[in-house]
Amino acid sequence: MNTANAIKRRINSPREGIALNDCEQLMDLSMDRVWDSVLTLTKDNTDSQQDAHTWLSSVLTNHATCLDGLEGS
Numbered sequence: 001m002n003t004a005n006a007i008k009r010r011i012n013s014p015r016e017g018i019a020l021n022d023c024e025q026l027m028d029l030s031m032d033r034v035w036d037s038v039l040t041l042t043k044d045n046t047d048s049q050q051d052a053h054t055w056l057s058s059v060l061t062n063h064a065t066c067l068d069g070l071e072g073s
Contacts, residue, residue: 001024001027004020004023004024004027007020008020016070019069019070019072020070022065022066022069023066023069023070026062026063026065026066027062027066029058029062030058030059030062030063033055033056033058033059034055034056034059036051036052036055037051037052037055037056040052040055
């Protein structure tokens with residue numbers, strides 16, 4: 001988040017600012033999903049493993065979405 005804030009101060013394009021804000025929101029959601037995954041895996045059952053897999057997949061999707069938005073701007 002500190003790196004994102006430092007980059008924000010150096011950009012001049014509104015489009016880049018929007019893309020970076022989107023990335024920040026996706027990063028925040030992803031951090032929550034990682035913690036959810038860690039907690040659910042302590043339950044050690046098939047349903048919890050599937051939930052963790054789904055949540056971690058969403059983290060990868062968020063990462064790709066962020067990169068796509070930044071490359072587009």
